[in-house]
Each structure stands twice: as structure tokens, then as C-alpha cells.
Amino acid sequence: xxxxKRPEMQIxxxxxxxMTRDLDELHESTFPGVRTLLDEFSANLAHxxxxxxxxxxxxxxxxxxxxxxxMAAACSSNDTxxxxxAAPAAPASTTAAATxxxxxxxxxxxxxxxxxxxxxxxxxxDAAGKGTLGTVPPAIGVFVQTAMKQHQDHAAAWNAVLSKAxxxxxSDAPLSITxxxxxxxGAAKSVxxxxxxxxxxxxAAAQTYTFAAANVTDTGGIxxxxxxxxxxxxxxxxxxxxxxxxxxxxxxxxxxKAVKPDALLPK
Amino acid sequence: MDPxxxxxxxxxxxxxxxxxxxxxxxxxxGLDDYVExxxxxxxxxxxxxxxxxxxxxxxxxxxxxxxxxxAVLAAWPAAADPARDVQAxxxxxxxxxxxxxxxxxxxxxxxxxxxxxxxVVKAFAEKTMAQHIEHGQAFNGAVAKLxxxxxxxxxxKYAAVVKQTVPTIKGAGDVVALAxxxxxVAAQTYTKNVSQVxxxxxRQLFASVAGVESQHKAILLAVKALIDxxxxxxxxxxxxxxxxxxxxxxxxxxxxxxxxxxxxPVEEGAVK
Numbered sequence: 001x002x003x004x005k006r007p008e009m010q011i012x013x014x015x016x017x018x019m020t021r022d023l024d025e026l027h028e029s030t031f032p033g034v035r036t037l038l039d040e041f042s043a044n045l046a047h048x049x050x051x052x053x054x055x056x057x058x059x060x061x062x063x064x065x066x067x068x069x070x071m072a073a074a075c076s077s078n079d080t081x082x083x084x085x086a087a088p089a090a091p092a093s094t095t096a097a098a099t100x101x102x103x104x105x106x107x108x109x110x111x112x113x114x115x116x117x118x119x120x121x122x123x124x125x126d127a128a129g130k131g132t133l134g135t136v137p138p139a140i141g142v143f144v145q146t147a148m149k150q151h152q153d154h155a156a157a158w159n160a161v162l163s164k165a166x167x168x169x170x171s172d173a174p175l176s177i178t179x180x181x182x183x184x185x186g187a188a189k190s191v192x193x194x195x196x197x198x199x200x201x202x203x204a205a206a207q208t209y210t211f212a213a214a215n216v217t218d219t220g221g222i223x224x225x226x227x228x229x230x231x232x233x234x235x236x237x238x239x240x241x242x243x244x245x246x247x248x249x250x251x252x253x254x255x256x257k258a259v260k261p262d263a264l265l266p267k
Numbered sequence: 268m269d270p271x272x273x274x275x276x277x278x279x280x281x282x283x284x285x286x287x288x289x290x291x292x293x294x295x296x297g298l299d300d301y302v303e304x305x306x307x308x309x310x311x312x313x314x315x316x317x318x319x320x321x322x323x324x325x326x327x328x329x330x331x332x333x334x335x336x337x338a339v340l341a342a343w344p345a346a347a348d349p350a351r352d353v354q355a356x357x358x359x360x361x362x363x364x365x366x367x368x369x370x371x372x373x374x375x376x377x378x379x380x381x382x383x384x385x386x387v388v389k390a391f392a393e394k395t396m397a398q399h400i401e402h403g404q405a406f407n408g409a410v411a412k413l414x415x416x417x418x419x420x421x422x423x424k425y426a427a428v429v430k431q432t433v434p435t436i437k438g439a440g441d442v443v444a445l446a447x448x449x450x451x452v453a454a455q456t457y458t459k460n461v462s463q464v465x466x467x468x469x470r471q472l473f474a475s476v477a478g479v480e481s482q483h484k485a486i487l488l489a490v491k492a493l494i495d496x497x498x499x500x501x502x503x504x505x506x507x508x509x510x511x512x513x514x515x516x517x518x519x520x521x522x523x524x525x526x527x528x529x530x531x532p533v534e535e536g537a538v539k
Contacts, residue, residue, distance in 0.1 A: 135509070137508040137509045137511060138513040138516070139508055139511035139513055139514075139515045140516060141513070142514060142515070142516030142517050143516035143517060144516075145516075145517075146516065146517030146520070147517075147520070149523070150520070150523040153523040153524070154523065154524075157524075206478055210471060210474045210475050210478065211471075213461050213470050213471060213474040214467040214468065214470045214471035214474070219462050222461060222462050223459075223461065226458050226459075226461035226470075226473075226474055226477065226525075227458060227524040227525045227526075227527065228524060228525070229458075229474055229477065229478050229525075230458060230477050230478050230480075230481030230482075230525040231481070231520060231522065231523060231524065231525055232478075233478035233479070233481050233482050233485075234481050234482060234484070234485035234519060234520040235520060236482070237482035237485045237486055237519070238486075238489065238516075238519045238520065241486060241489070241504065241505070241506065242505060242508060243505060244504055244505030246394070246504075247482065247485075247486045248394070248395070248398065248479060248482040248483060248486065250479065251398040251402065251479060252401075252405075252472075252475040252476060252479065253474070253475040253476075253478035253479060254475070255471070255475075
């Protein structure tokens with residue numbers, strides 16, 4: 001079916017790159033709205049971690065939130081480590097799971113998961129640069145770079161919430177699944193190998209945010225998870241397509257592959 | 268990798284159907300939980316749920332205890348309201364009905380469903396239409412169980428757009444552009460609905476469908492770029508990645524955060 005040669009393309013690389021640039025501008029235009037959501041989410045969480053529940057619209061103490069008050073006090077003197085580039089104002093960058101409770105634990109989980117995705121894509125680019133994966137089509141390279149940038153944006157967003165709530169940011173991927181994922185990446189010998197690994201991560205991320213949308217209690221947090229979930233799902237669709245698999249296999253995004261908050265590891 | 272043949276594609280679709288059935292069962296369980304919670308709430312009298320307005324209240328209260336439950340009630344999303352939930356479900360059903368009708372029309376066109384069609388595009392249109400039918404059934408199923416009236420009509424606002432656009436369609440690219448617009452509105456609507464409905468189960472339902480509509484959009488964006496680029500032959504499963512234009516790798520997912528400014532208002536497709 002695909003026997004035609006590249007010169008037959010009627011659109012130039014320059015035109016397509018311009019399209020991509022337009023899309024980048026679109027992305028930048030949506031970011032302020034997300035920032036507003038995150039700021040509100042952070043403000044609500046900050047009130048909670050300081051022990052002053054606010055009457056501000058939308059914050060729910062919920063199941064974990066009541067505990068958060070005590071936990072925040074108990075952990076506030078234990079935050080050590082270095083800050084991250086994503087949120088330089090953060091007090092620390094420890095990854096003790098016990099530091100985060102309630103909504104903040106889901107936020108920390110999300111940041112760690114995004115960092116894992118960035119690590120995977122960075123590793124893929126590194127392996128491609130060394131020739132380990134064989135010939136890498138340029139379009140695949142663009143996919144990896146674009147998806148990686150979006151995951152960096154997601155991680156920065158979640159870390160900004162942690163930072164503004166006075167909690168340590170997450171600069172790495174302290175998850176129970178990380179070791180296996182890194183090992184699998186190290187064993188990858190081809191583009192499809194890496195694509196399958198990335199697909200698993202994107203599916204896990206999409207399902208995690210689906211789970212988070214239902215289980216986070218703050219309206220801003222719910223909306224943040226809701227606006228990131230479709231993006232991870234889109235990454236997964238393109239990866240399915242590249243792998244020759246049906247790109248939208250499910251009529252509903254499930255949660256059975258979601259990474260649950262208890263996957264966040266203490267250091 | 269060689270492009271797969273029609274039979275291979277059908278086999279993939281069958282595998283996909285199996286996966287989808289599992290996902291559908293999960294979604295149905297979520298809906299059942301939601302409906303059960305609402306009905307439980309309505310049946311109880313003298314509960315701590317003022318006016319029986321808080322579906323899911325009984326289970327939330329059970330796990331949070333009185334103090335925690337009080338906090339939950341105090342800060343429940345301002346718009347929480349079962350009637351509003353029904354409206355959101357009906358509006359969602361209206362968008363699904365329009366999507367189904369549009370794909371059905373598209374499949375009658377020679378360059379989408381006929382002899383001139385790209386096999387992958389045709390299969391995608393058929394499968395996507397089937398998924399929209401399932402979404403509509405899920406939304407209307409919840410509406411019916413909640414005592415509301417099923418929305419069987421297409422969304423009036425966007426039906427007018429489709430009606431205006433169809434006569435101008437000249438080729439597959441035009442159809443794909445129209446489909447992108449509809450998928451985008453649906454995905455943005457459901458993404459926003461996640462924060463507007465009143466229970467975790469309903470939030471999960473809207474999120475799970477939003478993700479699927481966004482996947483439709485991603486594939487359609489990639490397909491449109493190739494059609495507009497004069498390279499429809501590269502729309503194959505799998506694609507010949509080596510021949511794809513570089514920028515095609517990122518054209519399917521333009522935003523790091525899914526937008527919601529085109530979301531339909533909750534009441535837009537509600538049954539009057």
C-alpha cells in the first residue's frame with residue numbers, strides 16, 4: 001500500500017514544520033488556562049498543608065485531606081534534598097511517599113510518572129544517537145521529542161503544585177514500576193521495542209489520570225488530570241498506529257492498568 | 268514492515284473488539300455504581316444529605332466519617348446536581364448521535380466508504396462510528412436509569428454546521444476536517460464535564476470517553492496532514508515510517524494540555 005516515494009509529497013517539510021509551529025502556538029495559548037487551574041489548586045492545597053482549611057470554592061478535604069493536616073505538620077521538618085529545575089522554589093526534592101497524603105499523593109504520583117516518561121524518551125533518544133535502535137525514521141524522532149516535551153510540561157505543572165503547597169518536588173521516578181521499565185528500555189534493540197515500551201507507559205499514564213479524575217477531590221486537581229489524560233491517550237493512539245496496531249482499540253479508557261498511589265516509593 | 272492486508276486489518280479489529288468489550292464492562296460497572304448511589308440517596312429520608320442532592324453521598328460518608336463527610340459536603344463542586352448530571356449525559360448523547368450520523372453519511376461517499384476509499388480510512392470510520400454508538404448507548408443508558416428521557420436526536424447546534432458543510436465536501440480531506448471538528452468538540456465537552464458532574468463514577472465515565480474521542484482526533488489529524496500533503500498512500504497500517512514527513516510525528520497531539528474552550532454547555536443538548 002505504501003510504495004510511493006517521498007518526492008511525490010505535495011507538502012514540503014517547511015510547510016509541515018510551520019504547521020507544527022502553529023500547533024505549538026496553540027499549545028502555548030492553552031497553557032495560561034491550565035496555569036490558572038493549577039494556581040487555584042495550589043492555593044487550596046497550600047491552605048490545607050498550613051493547617052488552615054479555606055472556604056475557597058471547590059476544595060474537598062475528602063478521605064485523605066483530613067489526614068493531610070496532621071501529616072503535613074509531622075513531615076514539615078523532614079523535607080531535605082535539592083530542588084528541581086521544574087520548580088526551583090520548592091523546599092526540597094525528597095521522594096518519601098509518606099510526605100504526601102490525599103490529593104498531594106496523587107499529584108506526587110503524577111509527577112513521578114511524568115518523569116518516568118521523560119526518562120524513557122530521553123533514553124530512547126540516547127539509544128538512537130548511539131545507533132542501538134538501528135535506523136530511526138525522522139518522524140519517529142519528532143514524535144519522541146514532542147511527546148517528551150509535553151511530559152516535561154506535565155511534570156512541571158504537577159511539581160509547581162507540590163512546590164506551592166510547600167511540599168518537596170519530585171525530580172525522579174520513585175515508583176515500584178521504574179526498575180522494570182528502565183531494564184526493558186535497556187534491553188530495547190529496535191524502534192518497535194521502544195515504541196511498545198512507550199505505549200505501555202502512555203496507556204498507564206492515561207489510565208492513571210482517568211483514575212485520578214475520579215479520585216482526586218479538588219476541582220482544580222480533577223480538571224488538571226482531565227486535561228492531561230487525553231494527551232497521553234493521543235500519544236498512545238499514534239504509537240499504536242506506528243506499531244501497526246489498531247490505533248483506538250477501546251471505546252472506553254479503563255483503569256485496570258492505572259498506576260495506583262501506593263506505587264509511590266519511599267526513599 | 269509491510270502494510271497489512273484487509274484480512275489482517277479485520278483481525279485487528281476483532282482483537283480490538285475483545286479489548287473493548289472488557290473496557291465496556293468496566294464502564295458499565297461504573298455507571299451502575301453511579302445509578303445505584305443516586306437511587307439509594309433518593310430513597311433515604313432524613314439522611315445527612317440535604318434534599319437528597321448528593322449522589323454517592325452514602326458511600327463517601329461511610330469512608331470519611333462524620334467530620335470528613337461534613338467537609339466533603341461543604342466543598343462539593345458548586346454545580347453538583349443530579350438534574351445537571353442528566354443534562355450533561357443528554358448533551359453528550361446528542362454529540363454522539365451527531366457523530367454517528369455524520370460517519371454514516373461519510374461512509375456513503377465513494378472516497379470514504381466506496382471503491383475509491385483508502386482501506387484504513389474506511390475501517391477507521393466504521394470502527395469509530397461503532398464506538399460512538401456505544402458511547403451514546405452508555406450515556407443514554409445512564410439517563411434512563413436516572414429517570415430522565417433518552418436523547419435520541421443529534422446536537423442541534425453542530426447538526427446545523429454539518430448540514431452546512433456536507434454540500435461543500437469535495438474529497439476525503441474535507442470529511443476528515445469535519446470529523447476532527449466534531450471529535451474535538453466532543454472531547455473538549457467531556458473533558459470539561461469531568462469537573463462539572465457530581466460523582467467519582469460519572470467523572471470517570473466522562474474522562475474515559477474524552478480520552479477515546481481525543482484518540483480519534485489524533486489519528487484524524489495525522490490522516491489529514493497526509494491527505495493535505497498529497498500523500499494519502501502513506502495512510503497504511505502500519506505506516507511506512509521511513510517515508511513519513513518529519514513533522515508528521517507530532518502533528519497528532521498539538522496541545523500539552525487538552526483545551527476546553529469549545530466545550531458545549533451542559534444544557535446544550537438536554538431534552539426539553
